[in-house]
Amino acid sequence: xxxxxxxxxxxxxxxxxxxxxxxxxxxxxxxxxxxxxxxxxxxxxxxxxxxxxxxxxxxxxxxxxxxxxxxxxxxxxxxxxxxxxxxxxxxxxxxxxxxxxxxxxxxxxxxxxxxxxxxxxxxxxxxxxxxxxxxxxxxxxxxxxxxxxxxxxxxxxxxxxxxxxxxxxxxxxxxxxxxxxxxxxxxxxxxxxxxxxxxxxxxxxxxxxxxxxxxxxxxxxxxxxxxxxxxxxxxxxxxxxxxxxxxxxxxxxxxxxxxxxxxxxxxxxxxxxxxxxxxxxxxxxxxxxxxxxxxxxxxxxxxxxxxxxxxxxxxxxxxxxxxxxxxxxxxxxxxxxxxxxxxxxxxxxxxxxxxxxxxxxxxxxxxxxxxxxxxxxxxxxxxxxxxxxxxxxxxxxxxxxxxxxxxxxxxxxxxxxxxxxxxxxxxxxxxxxxxxxxxxxxxxxxxxxxxxxxxxxxxxxxxxxxxxxxxxxxxxxxxxxxxxxxxxxxxxxxxxxxxxxxxxxxxxx
Numbered sequence: 001x002x003x004x005x006x007x008x009x010x011x012x013x014x015x016x017x018x019x020x021x022x023x024x025x026x027x028x029x030x031x032x033x034x035x036x037x038x039x040x041x042x043x044x045x046x047x048x049x050x051x052x053x054x055x056x057x058x059x060x061x062x063x064x065x066x067x068x069x070x071x072x073x074x075x076x077x078x079x080x081x082x083x084x085x086x087x088x089x090x091x092x093x094x095x096x097x098x099x100x101x102x103x104x105x106x107x108x109x110x111x112x113x114x115x116x117x118x119x120x121x122x123x124x125x126x127x128x129x130x131x132x133x134x135x136x137x138x139x140x141x142x143x144x145x146x147x148x149x150x151x152x153x154x155x156x157x158x159x160x161x162x163x164x165x166x167x168x169x170x171x172x173x174x175x176x177x178x179x180x181x182x183x184x185x186x187x188x189x190x191x192x193x194x195x196x197x198x199x200x201x202x203x204x205x206x207x208x209x210x211x212x213x214x215x216x217x218x219x220x221x222x223x224x225x226x227x228x229x230x231x232x233x234x235x236x237x238x239x240x241x242x243x244x245x246x247x248x249x250x251x252x253x254x255x256x257x258x259x260x261x262x263x264x265x266x267x268x269x270x271x272x273x274x275x276x277x278x279x280x281x282x283x284x285x286x287x288x289x290x291x292x293x294x295x296x297x298x299x300x301x302x303x304x305x306x307x308x309x310x311x312x313x314x315x316x317x318x319x320x321x322x323x324x325x326x327x328x329x330x331x332x333x334x335x336x337x338x339x340x341x342x343x344x345x346x347x348x349x350x351x352x353x354x355x356x357x358x359x360x361x362x363x364x365x366x367x368x369x370x371x372x373x374x375x376x377x378x379x380x381x382x383x384x385x386x387x388x389x390x391x392x393x394x395x396x397x398x399x400x401x402x403x404x405x406x407x408x409x410x411x412x413x414x415x416x417x418x419x420x421x422x423x424x425x426x427x428x429x430x431x432x433x434x435x436x437x438x439x440x441x442x443x444x445x446x447x448x449x450x451x452x453x454x455x456x457x458x459x460x461x462x463x464x465x466x467x468x469x470x471x472x473x474x475x476x477x478x479x480x481x482x483x484x485x486x487x488x489x490x491x492x493x494x495x496x497x498x499x500x501x502x503x504x505x506x507x508x509x
């Protein structure tokens with residue numbers, strides 16, 4: 001609203017509200033002041049209405065009336081100060097800062113103006129500028145307790161900034177988050193503090209929290225390069241590399257010299273290319289090349305835990321194909337160390353444990369998988385591992401006879417003949433007591449093995465991991481000599497006789 005002609009307005013803008021009021025009470029140029037007076041009354045009325053709405057916490061209406069007061073009489077410092085206070089209550093600190101600065105330009109002794117300017121600087125994270133404002137208030141009023149408290153707050157924020165900077169260099173990201181949380185209590189509108197906190201949350205693997213902070217900033221300022229970078233960083237660390245690259249590129253459009261976005265974009269592209277090449281080599285059966293490519297990919301960015309977990313698991317799969325099972329287990333363990341929720345790595349490691357007959361470890365991994373995903377497939381894998389574990393704790397009759405698990409009936413008989421003759425006590429009658437005892441034990445085990453594996457029903461129960469005790473069989477009651485006699489036959493029994501030093505032959509009676 002234009003309240004004065006150009007000449008009068010020029011005169012008016014060079015004087016303060018209090019100068020006008022003094023002149024109205026009997027000063028000079030009475031005619032000029034009579035012309036101005038109605039506008040001052042109108043502006044004051046707007047201000048009073050603004051005060052009423054401010055008291056009611058209706059800050060939007062208060063803002064509108066303070067704006068009308070300023071439009072009517074634009075050279076009154078208190079009007080700008082009031083509007084600054086209203087904008088602060090609305091969280092519009094940058095606009096409030098402009099009004100507060102305008103108020104102190106008009107009147108450098110305006111204490112509330114300096115206080116509000118300082119509060120705005122502090123809320124926006126500029127603690128150094130805030131300190132200067134509060135020090136100015138104390139110069140004008142050394143007993144001003146509010147200014148002293150706010151000055152202390154500013155110094156606290158500066159100290160948190162200093163600590164956070166040092167801790168970021170040390171990669172102590174938890175402490176940086178702590179410092180930024182404390183600083184944001186005094187500087188709630190500081191995007192810089194929020195971005196640093198979000199970046200550290202991403203580096204700590206707390207992606208949803210980091211994304212939330214970055215997204216809040218982008219809703220206010222969609223061109224904020226730092227927020228775009230952090231948003232991309234979260235996607236990158238969650239193995240959404242293509243989407244991450246889009247955010248990094250967008251950040252670089254807003255700020256071409258953004259070093260962090262540039263490095264992250266380069267790493268993301270290189271990581272995706274190596275991983276894709278490794279996958280291609282694996283599908284083509286070129287396991288040696290796939291191993292090399294996955295290894296090169298793992299060296300690109302140690303901080304990308306989720307992608308590296310997949311790379312380790314992929315390399316573990318390659319090693320299992322190459323029958324390097326110990327190396328495969330080690331790679332899967334590295335994958336799980338990076339991502340303890342990675343089901344595929346548990347399944348791969350469990351299979352390797354099964355292949356190396358480490359059944360207890362296999363059961364542990366399958367139990368972890370089944371607790372997470374209760375599918376029929378996972379239940380069956382767990383059950384199979386449990387059966388194999390149970391079987392592994394029994395005597396291995398196939399191993400005792402020295403035959404394969406798929407051995408035929410004839411192969412089992414031939415193996416028994418050989419082993420029974422080898423360990424028969426009569427053959428070792430001249431040996432020491434210790435050796436005789438050991439050979440007798442082995443002879444008995446050979447008899448047990450033959451009894452079980454030569455009977456199709458018992459063999460089937462044994463192979464399925466069932467308890468043979470359920471058949472009423474007590475393995476401790478076996479008479480190995482009776483089994484031996486029954487196998488070799490002959491009414492007159494048998495004996496071992498020496499045919500020379502160290503040589504024996506078997507003779508039926």
